[in-house]
Amino acid sequence: MTKLSVNINKMATLRNARGGNVPDVIAVARDLEDFGADGITVHPRPDERHIRYADVYALKEVLKTEFNIEGNPNPRFTQMVLEVRPAQVTLVPDAVDAITSNAGWDTKKHLSFLKEKISEFKARGIRTSIFVDPVPAMVEGAAETGTDRIELYTEMYASVYEKDPARAIKPYAEAAELAHSLGLGINAGHDLSLDNIGYFSKGIPHLLEVSIGHALICEAIYLGLENVVNMYKHRLRS
Template identity: 65%
Template sequence: MTKLSVNINKIATLRNSRGGDVPNVVKFAEDVQRFGAEGVTIHPRPDERHIRYQDARDLVNVVHTEYNIEGNPIPKFIDLVLETKPTQVTLVPDSIDAITSNAGWDTIKHKDFLVEVISEFKRNKIRTSIFVDPNLKQIEGAKETGTDRIELYTEAFAHQYALGNEDAIKPYADCAKLSNQLGLGVNAGHDLSLDNIKFFKENIEGLLEVSIGHALISESLYLGIENVIQMYLHRLS
C-alpha cells in the first residue's frame, strides 16, 4: 500500500494567523498519526510564515511514523535537517517568495550541487528525495545525483484530470516506470486530492508515498480529519 504522509503546513498557517498556539501543530501531528496517517510532512520556509524551524525540532520526538522535511537546501535548511535527522528530506527548488512549490529540479543543470547536498544527508543516514517534473531526462539526471527517491510534481496532472483529461497521467506513469528500472523510489505530491488520488495511484507503478496537505486539510473542514484520513487510506489500498 502507498503510504500517506500528511503535510501539516496549513495547520501552522492557521495558528500563526492569530499569533498564539491554536491549533497546536504538535498535537495535530500526534492526532493524524493516531487516525492512521503513515507519515508527517513539513515544509519550513526561510520566513517561517507557516511551519517554523522550532516546529521541526518539536516534532522530532512526536513523529513515530515517517518524518519528511521538505525545502530548498539553503545552509539554514541543511543545518536544520542535520540537527533533526528526519526519516526523509525532500529537496525542493522553491524560491524564498514562492507561495507554494511550482517547479521541479533541473537535475542536469544542478547535478553537482545536488550530489554535494545529497552526499551530506546520506552520510547522516537520512533518506533523500528530489522534487521533479514528469520528464524522463530529469529522472535520468536524478539517478546521477545519488538520491534514493524522486517526488513527482503532480500539479499538471491534477489540473488536467479535473478537466476530464485522463491522458495527463501518461508522463507520470512513464517516469515512474523508468524510476523503478533505475532503482529510484517513487513519491508524489502537489494538488493530489480525494477526487484524483485513486486514479493516480492505480496508474503509477511502485508508488511508495504521497504527501498531501492543502487538499486534505480543506476536505477535513467539511468531512473531519479522522474521516478524511481513512478515505485516503481506502483509496490508496
C-alpha cells in the same frame, strides 16, 4: 500499500494567523498519526510563515511515524535537517518568496549541487528525495545525483485530470517506470485530493508514498480530520 504522509503546513498557517498556539501543530501531528497517517511532512520556508524551525525540532521529539522535511537546501535548512535527522528529506527548488512549490529541479543544471547535498544527508542516514517534473531527462538526472527517491510534482496531473484523466496520468506513469528501472523509489505530491488520488495511485506503478496537505486540510473542514485520513487510506488501498 502506498503510504500517506500528511503535510501540516496549513495547520501552522492557521495557528500563525492569530499569533497564539491554536491549533497546536504538535498535537495535530500526533492526532494524525493516531488517525492512521503513515507519516508527517513539513516544509519550513525561510520566512517561517507557516511551519517554524522550532516546530521541526519539537516534532522530531514526539513523532512515531516517518518524518519528512521538505525544502530548498540552503545552509540554514541543511543544518536543521542534519541536526533533526528525519526519516526523509525532500529537496524542493523553491524561491525564497514562493507561495507554494511550482516546479521540479532541473537535475542536469544543478547536478553538482544536488550530488553534494544528497551525499551530505545520506552520510547521516537520512533517506533523500528530489522534487521533479515527469520529464525523462530530469528523472535520469535525478538518478545521477545518488538520491534514493524522486517525488513527482503532480500539479500538471491535477490540472488536467478532470478533462482527460488518461492524458493527465500518462507522463507520470512513464516517469515512474523509468525511475524504477534506474533504481529510484517513487513518491508524489502537490494538488492531489480525494477526487483524483484513487486514479493516480492505480495508474502509477511502484508508488511508495504520497504527501498531501492543502487539499486534505480543506476537505477536513467539511468531513473531519480523522474521516479524511481514512478516506485517503481507503483510496490508496483500492
